[in-house]
Amino acid sequence: MKLSQRGEYAVQALLVLGICYGPEVIRIKDIAKQQNIPRRFLEQILNDLKSGGFVQSRRGVAGGYRLERSPEQILLSEIIQYIEGPIESIDSSNVGGNNHNLHSDEAAKCAINFVMKDVRSAIVGVLESVTLSDLCKRLHEIQGSMENPPDYSI
Template identity: 45%
Template sequence: MISQKAKYALRALLALAEAEEGAPVFIADIAESQAIPRKFLEQILLELKHSGIVVSRRGKTGGYLLLRRPEAITFGEVLRIVEGPLAPLPCLSKMAYRRCDDCTDEKACRIRRVFADVAEATRKVLDSTTIADAIASDKTGQVRQSIAG
């Protein structure tokens, strides 16, 4: 299950992607349109800014913009930024591997084998689905033919 923070981050990025290209969006407008508490959104956008996903502009015509095109931002990348590793078990993490405390033999672990398949399928979907795909799904009803089919 993803956190509320991750949902807010994705909703904020979708709102920025749908904004007029090159036009910054005020944080208050994103917060209001996406029903995200403003202070929490500020923290999330700052995290996304430090990760090179968004950029902010100051002043009367300031606000937030995507730093990269929506086609270049995957759900997996965003989730890793705001939540950390995607793996359901620490022994399956590619970025933060840690042997399970109660494990005596990883290769023989039946639980690990099942969750390895879950982790791989999850990574495949999240790392190939972009913000642009989610926006396009509003028109088609499917996120992407290759994933939904």
């Protein structure tokens, strides 16, 4: 279970916007530079995040992006499921209901699906428990530990 590059970049970008959350807008260029993301690629991603209702944009010379909602209101599960596609696939065919007339391969697939459904629930459970705000706090902690670098001098 690994995020695609696209997915990781998306969360990184939202993290930056989350940290700087406010009425002002932040330029693609700055996010790209700070997070070391290819600029043109990030354009695509932010555009996509806009369609997904995660960010707003402003065009023109003082343009840029900001979050559409506050970081507390954005679940990591939403972001990732939007960018990477739904984790909880809605197939659920032959699960829990009538399992009649299944060929033996279908029966096997069905048995496997049973546990994969649990796996997906577990994933979503973890991701739903984390907001963008939580991630921002975590980032602050990590950066906090950088503010007091170990003193190796005598």
